[in-house]
Amino acid sequence: MTTSRSTLPRTYEVRTYGCQMNVHDSERLSGLLEDAGYVPLESAPDGEPAPVADVVVFNTCAVRENADNKLYGNLGHLAPIKAAKPGMQIAVGGCLAQKDRTTITRKAPWVDVVFGTHNIGSLPVLLERARVQEEAQVEILESLEVFPSTLPTKRDSAYAAWVSISVGCNNTCTFCIVPALRGKEKDRRPGEILAEVEALVAEGVSEVTLLGQNVNAYGVEFGDRQAFSKLLRACGEIGGLERVRFTSPHPAEFTDDVIEAMAETPNVMPQLHMPLQSGSSRLLKEMRRSYRQQKFLDIITKVKAAIPDAAISTDIIVGFPGETEEDFLETLHVVREARFANAFTFQYSKRPGTPAAELPDQVPPEVVKDRYQRLVDLQTQISWEENQSLEGRVVELMVSEGEGRKDTGTGRLSGRARDNRLVHFNGTALPEGVTEPLRPGDMVTVQVTRGAPHYLEADGAVVAVRRTRSGDAWERRTAEPRPTAGVGLGMPSLGVPAPLPDAPACG
Numbered sequence: 001m002t003t004s005r006s007t008l009p010r011t012y013e014v015r016t017y018g019c020q021m022n023v024h025d026s027e028r029l030s031g032l033l034e035d036a037g038y039v040p041l042e043s044a045p046d047g048e049p050a051p052v053a054d055v056v057v058f059n060t061c062a063v064r065e066n067a068d069n070k071l072y073g074n075l076g077h078l079a080p081i082k083a084a085k086p087g088m089q090i091a092v093g094g095c096l097a098q099k100d101r102t103t104i105t106r107k108a109p110w111v112d113v114v115f116g117t118h119n120i121g122s123l124p125v126l127l128e129r130a131r132v133q134e135e136a137q138v139e140i141l142e143s144l145e146v147f148p149s150t151l152p153t154k155r156d157s158a159y160a161a162w163v164s165i166s167v168g169c170n171n172t173c174t175f176c177i178v179p180a181l182r183g184k185e186k187d188r189r190p191g192e193i194l195a196e197v198e199a200l201v202a203e204g205v206s207e208v209t210l211l212g213q214n215v216n217a218y219g220v221e222f223g224d225r226q227a228f229s230k231l232l233r234a235c236g237e238i239g240g241l242e243r244v245r246f247t248s249p250h251p252a253e254f255t256d257d258v259i260e261a262m263a264e265t266p267n268v269m270p271q272l273h274m275p276l277q278s279g280s281s282r283l284l285k286e287m288r289r290s291y292r293q294q295k296f297l298d299i300i301t302k303v304k305a306a307i308p309d310a311a312i313s314t315d316i317i318v319g320f321p322g323e324t325e326e327d328f329l330e331t332l333h334v335v336r337e338a339r340f341a342n343a344f345t346f347q348y349s350k351r352p353g354t355p356a357a358e359l360p361d362q363v364p365p366e367v368v369k370d371r372y373q374r375l376v377d378l379q380t381q382i383s384w385e386e387n388q389s390l391e392g393r394v395v396e397l398m399v400s401e402g403e404g405r406k407d408t409g410t411g412r413l414s415g416r417a418r419d420n421r422l423v424h425f426n427g428t429a430l431p432e433g434v435t436e437p438l439r440p441g442d443m444v445t446v447q448v449t450r451g452a453p454h455y456l457e458a459d460g461a462v463v464a465v466r467r468t469r470s471g472d473a474w475e476r477r478t479a480e481p482r483p484t485a486g487v488g489l490g491m492p493s494l495g496v497p498a499p500l501p502d503a504p505a506c507g
């Protein structure tokens with residue numbers, strides 16, 4: 001432990017792994033650190049070596065089997081750097097920290113702070129204590145003391161924001177580590193959530209994504225089974241809020257009042273991400289997921305009847321212990337019936353600490369691989385056909401930032417349709433009279449010219465442009481010089497609610 005300090009403000013970097021919960025927690029960690037006087041690390045000019053922050057925070061994920069090896073690898077890499085950089089501190093938080101606790105400081109004694117998922121608000125104090133006491137601080141709480149949304153948050157997007165409505169989960173899916181690490185579900189009061197949404201809208205945000213491990217179980221803690229649909233309807237009353245999304249719902253709690261609220265609330269987008277995990281009722285039982293194939297398909301039928309343009313996506317795990325060829329064929333059956341717009345597919349991997357990791361009947365890797373490929377091929381074909389069926393359709397997009405790899409140089413911009421499909425469009429062919437450049441957060445209307453498997457293209461002229469408060473907010477933000485390396489997120493779309501989750505961490 002080192003104590004020397006310069007008079008310059010100390011820099012920080014947050015490295016994030018895992019699901020949207022962690023991404024949003026990292027926004028809070030950044031907010032907390034900046035409140036405490038730290039400044040984000042600036043990236044190096046091209047060609048120069050990447051700088052290292054005075055404080056490096058790992059916000060970890062315990063979902064993958066080898067997550068701990070990766071963490072210790074990264075910590076090992078930082079050990080000599082820290083030894084050569086007086087005053088540098090390293091903190092490890094998130095799910096892996098909650099799980100491994102003191103093991104981290106035993107295996108990597110150069111770590112200064114270990115904090116859990118329930119006490120992210122303690123980070124600045126723990127860093128300071130580690131510095132003053134010259135010894136590592138490990139603080140893991142078993143349950144939440146303060147709902148994290150009351151902490152300062154550094155939002156990474158000017159036009160779209162995450163809003164946590166609950167944390168934790170009361171289910172016991174056997175492949176999932178969340179109940180062990182994030183605890184029982186805690187719900188925020190509706191008034192608090194709506195006040196946060198209103199404050200975001202006042203700052204220029206047009207889109208919010210309501211976030212919870214089991215988002216539609218919202219209300220279980222205060223005993224209102226319809227609390228989630230009421231919340232969606234209440235979001236519909238907030239002027240200036242153009243788009244409302246949520247992730248991830250659980251099929252068991254997906255009640256008709258939620259479908260009605262989605263269909264009848266104009267700013268709730270026609271999009272649903274609902275994890276299937278397996279199409280086999282037998283396997284769902286083994287996974288301890290309390291719905292069966294028919295219930296899942298019935299929900300899809302009802303959603304499609306009530307919201308005909310809804311894009312429905314899912315998460316599927318292939319090769320759960322004991323999965324037979326018949327079980328797998330049931331999954332393919334559901335995929336064919338549901339015609340998902342998109343599916344996040346995962347080869348089952350043991351997650352230490354979960355009941356399924358102990359099951360004897362693990363499926364051989366070559367079988368998992370083969371099934372996985374068959375599933376991906378089928379889903380890609382369906383996604384492609386569904387996207388092709390949209391050719392010729394006129395859609396409204398919210399212009400997004402950093403979602404199209406080929407954007408620079410081609411004049412191509414990208415945006416998200418109401419159903420959250422990614423659309424690349426010709427940003428140079430603007431309607432007559434529109435002279436100002438488009439900004440992230442602005443709305444454009446385009447006609448789809450081609451459906452590819454994972455995105456749509458609109459190569460013709462933009463039909464209409466609507467400059468928005470979100471675009472203004474983006475412009476204000478970018479006018480102030482902003483660092484580019486403040487939060488190193490392990491996610492494709494920095495800080496903006498991702499269209500779909502990247503891991504079956506919930507629902």
Ligand code: SF4
Binds near residue numbers: 507
């Ligand atoms: S998969 Fe989702 S519903 Fe199941 S235990 Fe994990 S967080 Fe809860």
